[in-house]
Structure formats: C-alpha cells, structure tokens
Amino acid sequence: MAQDGTFWKPGHPEVCDTPERARSARAAEAEGDAFHVGESCSRVSDLLARIGDKWSVLIVSYLGNRTMRFSEIKREVDGISQKMLTTTLRNLERDGFVKRTIYPTIPPKVEYELTDLGRDLLCPVSALGQWAIANADRV
Incomplete structure (x- = not known):
C-alpha cells in the first residue's frame, strides 16, 4: 500500500x-x-x-498526429537545430518510442512514426500539457 x-x-x-x-x-x-x-x-x-526534455515531448506530440519525415518535423518544431533533432530522434528510437523507416529510393526516404509505446506516452504528455496551460500563471 x-x-x-x-x-x-x-x-x-x-x-x-x-x-x-x-x-x-x-x-x-x-x-x-x-x-x-x-x-x-x-x-x-x-x-x-x-x-522529459522539451524536444522529446514536442516531437512525440507531433508524431502523435501522423507519420512524418525529418524535414517536416524540423519545420514543425520551432527552434530545434538539425543536430538536436537528429540526437532526439535517435534517442527516442533507441528507447522504443519512435520507429524509423528507410525506403530504398534515391534519395533515401526516411519516415518517423510512434511505436505502440510512443502512442502510450501521448495521453500523459497531453495531460501534462493541459495542466501546464491551465496553471502556467500560477507557477
């Protein structure tokens, strides 16, 4: 207990x-x-x-809407550098939250999507975001 x-x-x-x-x-x-x-x-x-860093939470949130390419994520996540986006996506992939798919085209097409574990993270991330919006003035 x-x-x-x-x-x-x-x-x-x-x-x-x-x-x-x-x-x-x-x-x-x-x-x-x-x-x-x-x-x-x-x-x-x-x-x-x-x-818990700001980039991981944002990337998980955006990928919760749809599968995205690197350049799309970079466009959506305001202020993230290419290096930080690469590092964050690699970490999320390593930890099992994001799946990276490479298509054998020229140039190679790479897409990112949430895994089941990543989708499970959406609800708590959303709840935290709602709490933050509701309480930002009090903190």
Missing part, C-alpha cells in the same frame, strides 16, 4: 485509463502489495531524464 502523502502511486485506481487497469490496481492494493517509494521515484526520475 502507498504511504499517505506520497506523490506517486503507480496504478492508482482513480487515475487508471481503463476499468481493467483500475480493477487490477485495486486488487494489488487489497492484497497488500508492497510499494517502495524510493525505487519507484528512481525509476520515474530515470525515465523523465530520457523523455
């Missing part, structure tokens, strides 16, 4: 996106599964260090 006052509770029934996940979270709580705040926070911090 989670400790009162902790900020992070994976699988919390009140914020689960499907009834099945909510039932699963309630079942885990009922069985008294141990919750380790330090370990969970460390895992969250590690993941946020990989995807």
Whole structure:
C-alpha cells in the first residue's frame, strides 16, 4: 500500500485509463502489495531524464498526429537545430518510442512514426500539457 502523502502511486485506481487497469490496481492494493517509494521515484526520475526534455515531448506530440519525415518535423518544431533533432530522434528510437523507416529510393526516404509505446506516452504528455496551460500563471 502507498504511504499517505506520497506523490506517486503507480496504478492508482482513480487515475487508471481503463476499468481493467483500475480493477487490477485495486486488487494489488487489497492484497497488500508492497510499494517502495524510493525505487519507484528512481525509476520515474530515470525515465523523465530520457523523455522529459522539451524536444522529446514536442516531437512525440507531433508524431502523435501522423507519420512524418525529418524535414517536416524540423519545420514543425520551432527552434530545434538539425543536430538536436537528429540526437532526439535517435534517442527516442533507441528507447522504443519512435520507429524509423528507410525506403530504398534515391534519395533515401526516411519516415518517423510512434511505436505502440510512443502512442502510450501521448495521453500523459497531453495531460501534462493541459495542466501546464491551465496553471502556467500560477507557477
């Protein structure tokens, strides 16, 4: 069970996106599964260090709309350099959020799209964006 006052509770029934996940979270709580705040926070911090930068979030958001080529992403993501876009796309691909497809044409055509894992990230990214818009003046 989670400790009162902790900020992070994976699988919390009140914020689960499907009834099945909510039932699963309630079942885990009922069985008294141990919750380790330090370990969970460390895992969250590690993941946020990989995807929490401003470029990754923007790129995931844009790719959530459609498959895009490098030049299209560069045009959409205002202020990103070619080097930073290349690095960010490579990192997102390495971590399994983005799929890169190379077509055997001359010149080569390369497209980027979200993987299932990347699409799973869209909902929390969208929620964070909505929260940021609603609370920007208060922060």
